[in-house]
Amino acid sequence: MSSTSTSARSGAPIHDHDHDHAADTEPVELAWRQADDDVFVATSRGEFAGFVTVDDTAHVVHDSHSRRIGSYPSLAAARQALVDATRPPSRSRERLRRRILARRR
Structure with a gap:
């Protein structure tokens, strides 16, 4: 039905x-694009969802309002942090x- x-x-x-x-x-589906050598941008259903910046020591995650979520040792961990942050609360x-x-x- x-x-x-x-x-x-x-x-x-x-x-x-x-x-x-x-x-x-349902898990949040994010589409990722590399905007620059050190910037990865995420969208969800065509809407801006956040981004990850990369420096020599960390991958820093920001949400859709550019608020810092955290710093992670790998791009995969940073991406997962954004997925977790955008998931609706149970x-x-x-x-x-x-x-x-x-x-x-």
């Missing part, structure tokens, strides 16, 4: 919410975060 089907009664769309939530757990992790924040009030 697709994520949206049509009701036989009204012709209105019916959303299959179980399928919609599956997108939250529902259980989000619930846990809200519970922790509620206790602090």
